[in-house]
Amino acid sequence: MxxxxxxxxxxxxxxxxxxxxxxxxxxxxxxxxxxxxxxxxxxxxxxxxxxxxxxxxxxxxxxxxxxxxxxxxxxxxxxxxxxxxxxxxxxxxxxxxxxxxxxxxxxxxxxxxxxxxxxxxxxxxxxxxxxxxxxxxxxxxxxxxxxxxxxxxxxxxxxxxxxxxxxxxxxxxxxxxxxxxxxxxxxxxxxxxxxxxxxxxxxxxxxxxxxxxxxxxxxxxxxxxxxxxxxxxxxxxxxxxxxxxxxxxxxxxxxxxxxxxxxxxxxxxxxxxxxxxxxxxxxxxxxxxxxxxxxxxxxxxxxxxxxxxxxxxxxxxxxxxxxxxxxxxxxxxxIKKISDFNKGYYPIGFFDLDLKFLVKFNNYEGLRSGLGGVTNEKLSENFNVGGYLVRGFKDEAFKYQIAANFLVEKATNTILGIAYTKDVEEIGSNTPLLESRTFTLFEPRLLNITQFYKHKTWQTTLQHSISPNLNGILQLSKSTILQTIPYTFFNNDTSFTKYALSEAKIGVLWAPFGKYMQTPLGINEYEIGYPRISTQITQSFKDVLKSDFYFTKIDVKVDHLINHINEQVTEIVLEGNLGLGDIPLTHAYHAYPNSPNKETILDRFSVAGIRSFETMYFGEFFSTKLASVHIKHRFKPFIISSRFKPEFVLISRHAIGDFTHQQNHQNITFNTLEKGYSESGFEINKIIFGFGFSFAYRYGAYHLPTFEDNISAKFTFNFKL
Incomplete structure (x- = not known):
């Protein structure tokens, strides 16, 4: 029972x-x-x-x-x-x-x-x-x-x-x-x-x-x-x-x-x-x-x-x-001082001290130190006056700039500027006129640059916002170029080590997916949108104000950033550069190399760049036609504590290019990129006090015979107040 x-x-x-x-x-x-x-x-x-x-x-x-x-x-x-x-x-x-x-x-x-x-x-x-x-x-x-x-x-x-x-x-x-x-x-x-x-x-x-x-x-x-x-x-x-x-x-x-x-x-x-x-x-x-x-x-x-x-x-x-x-x-x-510092300025009354000019170092100038800055709205909301004066302790030369900008129309942010500059510039560098200002206490790449040219430049610039998401700029300039290395440009049966350039540049930045706010201070992009597309055309005119060369440069850049919902971030930068005509090497293109020309990995240990090829040696490659892609994928930070949040980043970079009439550039040797250049690696950022570690490996057509010559190990630095 x-x-x-x-x-x-x-x-x-x-x-x-x-x-x-x-x-x-x-x-x-x-x-x-x-x-x-x-x-x-x-x-x-x-x-x-x-x-x-x-x-x-x-x-x-x-x-x-x-x-x-x-x-x-x-x-x-x-x-x-x-x-x-x-x-x-x-x-x-x-x-x-x-x-x-x-x-x-x-x-x-x-x-x-x-x-x-x-x-x-x-x-x-x-x-x-x-x-x-x-x-x-x-x-x-x-x-x-x-x-x-x-x-x-x-x-x-x-x-x-x-x-x-x-x-x-x-x-x-x-x-x-x-x-x-x-x-x-x-x-x-x-x-x-x-x-x-x-x-x-x-x-x-x-x-x-x-x-x-x-x-x-x-x-x-x-x-x-x-x-x-x-x-x-x-x-x-x-x-x-x-x-x-x-x-x-x-x-x-x-x-x-x-x-x-x-x-x-x-x-x-x-x-x-x-x-x-x-x-x-x-x-x-x-x-x-x-x-x-x-x-x-x-x-x-x-x-x-x-x-x-x-x-x-x-x-x-x-x-x-x-x-x-x-x-x-x-x-x-x-609050304003913190905001200004993150842009590289420190306000002192009506003057914003430019922190970029205080102390720098490179292989040509050695220690480069001086003062620079610009007046702010406390002096006037309609104009500013600025400039800098620095001295290189290795080349024992002063460099300076004097500039003034006038607000023509506040509603469209129309600004007319004029400047005179006597300074040095990296050979093959190409900075877009409308690129946003960035500031870091450790300037990536600058420590290791060896190839510069001197220039004296008069320029006038007109900047105008066609709409909040479409900005344009026009720049006219007259430059005298001198060499710091034994480089000679052979053009039309004439050898040039010193030459003059009269250039017109027009640039456009289109950011259709940003979000914009209009305040009494002007229009600002309070939420950065992607993709962002910038185009710049440079035309050098021969025989205008005694200019020596006629050439055209066309540059297109696409910045895209994907914020994934899982807090991972993918960043893609596509860039294309095309140079036509009589282009001297000083105004050709490099792919932003960042590896010092030194023997061992430890000797090459320095600061990793934000957008540079870490295994490519300075002066190794130049191009008149260049296409590159930089891909970074940042994983969600490792939350160890409220102050300790290291980030792991995967990196892949590639470039391909060519050089027209390479034989016209004498007393200097360099390679071209027609076979395609590749490197990949990783970063571990913000390990302590903003410092991190970067590793990259060079592979593909330009892989070097000695294994360690293909390796880059550097430190990174990410810091904001």
């Missing part, structure tokens, strides 16, 4: 277990079906896709504050900060969108802090393929990829409301970093639109974002009306600075403390929503228009009609304390 009883119990248990599994599977299948329907109906339910045009005003209030963990009482701290801003958002089909900042309140700042307007703290729409939270990107739960990487669970259906909805919970299926969101979606039972979305993320930060929607009956549409974000760092990796990591104000950083915690809250409310009768927008490259020059004080009655409720006592205290602290510590000036 007991055996029969046990058998029956065992049998019913198995059947019951199977029935529960079946029920759970049915529920999960229902959840997946509802989410699939929501995904199918995005074009109908997402306002950006379903409406011809709409607009609204958006009021945002952000608070970073230290408080008691238990009582939630505000704790005074230099990190505490509060800010507000109001903007008008206008959307139109064909992805035409414009945000106009109407007012802002940044306590302690004389002017609005414009960079914050371009920051994406979190995504505005739950329907996007990717959801952004601070600096991280995640698969959106209502995306094609989201359907695969998240597990959906059916909670229940709420029917006792005017618009019944399903509650669906979603969780990560795996530990994929880009799928670490979880939360709840309220899905309309009829239209499958989102009525409410709650998202949570708990790695390094504890965050909750809630998207609220309201139903607009005429349009039969759930439209977003409010979002709330609440963040608390769980460790040092969860820190987030509003104004930069070196600025205490607005810095949400983790601190081990049993009694207190820091939080960041951002509330955004949508007001004056118009879904019809909206004025049409013209397609403009400007994404954000922020031309207000003053802040609206927190106590101003202006804010009363936009705030959901008046600022409470703690918030008013935050605003008052932040205003006093930032002014007392001169934070606004400190």
């Amino acid at each position: 007991q055996i029969k009883t046990l058998f029956c119990f065992f049998l019913f248990s198995i059947l019951g277990f199977g029935q529960n599994n079946s029920t759970n599977n049915t529920i999960d299948t229902l959840a997946e079906q509802i989410i699939a329907k929501a995904f199918e109906n995005i074009t109908k339910n997402a306002s950006e896709k379903s409406l011809a045009a709409f607009q609204f005003k958006k009021y945002s209030k952000g608070i970073i504050q230290w408080q008691d963990k238990n009582t939630k009482v505000l704790i005074p701290s230099e990190n505490n900060y509060i800010f507000e801003w109001l903007s008008l958002h206008q959307y139109q089909q064909q992805k035409i969108a414009l945000e106009t900042v109407l007012a802002s309140n940044f306590p302690g700042f004389e002017k609005p802090y414009y960079p914050l307007f371009g920051k994406t703290i979190h995504s505005a729409s739950i329907y996007e393929k990717e959801y952004v939270l601070l600096d991280k990107r995640f698969y959106g739960p209502l995306s094609k990829k989201g359907l695969k990487v998240y597990k959906f669970q059916y909670i229940n259906k709420v029917s006792n409301v005017q618009k019944p909805y399903h509650i669906i919970k979603f969780l990560p299926k795996s530990d994929i970093a880009a799928a670490q969101l979880e939360g709840e979606l309220h899905i309309d039972a009829t239209s499958f639109a989102v009525q409410k979305a709650t998202l949570n993320h708990v790695k390094n930060i504890e965050s909750t974002i809630v998207h609220h929607f309201s139903y607009f009956e005429k349009e039969d549409l759930w439209f977003p009306t409010k979002t709330s974000l609440h963040i608390k760092p769980l460790n040092a990796l969860g820190s987030y600075p509003l104004f930069g990591k070196n600025i205490a104000a607005g810095n949400m950083h983790f601190k081990e403390d049993e009694n207190s915690e820091v939080t960041f809250t951002l509330i955004s409310s949508l007001l004056d929503i118009q879904l019809e009768d909206v004025n049409s927008l013209k397609k403009k490259p400007i994404d954000i228009l922020a031309v207000e020059e003053k802040n609206e004080d927190a106590t101003s009655i202006f804010w009363d009609s936009y705030r959901e409720k008046a600022l409470n006592e703690d918030e008013l205290t935050l605003a008052k304390d932040a205003d006093s602290s930032i002014k007392y510590k001169n934070i606004e000036t400190k």
